[in-house]
Amino acid sequence: MSEAIANQPLGNASAPGTTSSLLQVDSLRTVFRQGRREVKAVDGVSFSVARGETLAIVGESGSGKSVTAMSLLRLIPSPPGEIIDGDVFFDGRNLLDMTEDELRDIRGNEIAMIFQEPMTSLNPVLTVRQQLAEPMRVHHKVKEEDIEARCLDLLRQVRIPDPETRLDAYPHQFSGGMRQRVMIAMALACEPRLLIADEPTTALDVTVQAQILELLKDLTRQHGSSMILITHDLGVVARYADRINVMYAGRVVESGTALEIFEQPRHPYTLGLINSMPRLDASEKARLIPIEGQPPDLGNLPPGCPFSPRCPFAVDQCRREDPPLEPYQGQHLKACWVNVDE
16 A cells, blocks of 8 residues: 555544445446447446445446446436436435435435536536525525525535625636535535535646545535545545445446555455555656556446456456455455455
């Protein structure tokens, strides 16, 4: 493990708060159809999120992270997408069985989502005040005389300077980092119990990335909310996640606490992600070790383990049989036929 990560406090070894799950996802499957071609974007994904816990979902582009998040709230465009199997229980209620009206009461209220690019998520012709006020009016019926005070409080929570002036500004008048803070404020407007942050630091510089992630962690702690943090960068979650799911080809290939994943990775793909990260303790001549090859075509997966064509540890069984996700030690799970030893 790199010195940069070693010097940061890793996520808790056990889920904080209670033992019961706020969110339980079982065998979720989402496909996209193009004529006779079927792309398995999410292929039998199962996981849970405890109350007050931060779960990170990590993987390369195309691994199924964002489609998983969109499927939880049934935001998949249909056609061409379709959720064909599975259950998504939120506080005991199956979101996939709800009517659209019932689900509309959940979206933005009990479950809120921060999307990747704020400029495409914020309405360019509405002020920040108007966009912050809308979810409060729709879900909580907040009185008009109380809305301004609540909007100002939200901007202060996300640490936007001079909120009285910025409240009537438009999105294009904010920097990228400030727009992302507005998105976070909108997501927190109804004090959701679950926050889904889909690549919340995309296109932001490293310093602003750290500020946004620290802000998200602080705010979820203050509100007692759970969070699903989706990212392609395993390095950014070391400090913020309690548990980590590593996804590849639409499946979870390894799952464990942050400590387990960084100290004892058990899947070759997880090991590859860690080895491709810059290390402060490496010599000047040391080079990063990339993962060879490209992610597979989800519409034409190879037989056996989807990672086997890129895996330096692959054996014949890997090319014939797809390994199930099974316990390695305790709650640490892996989907691999071989024992990876660093």
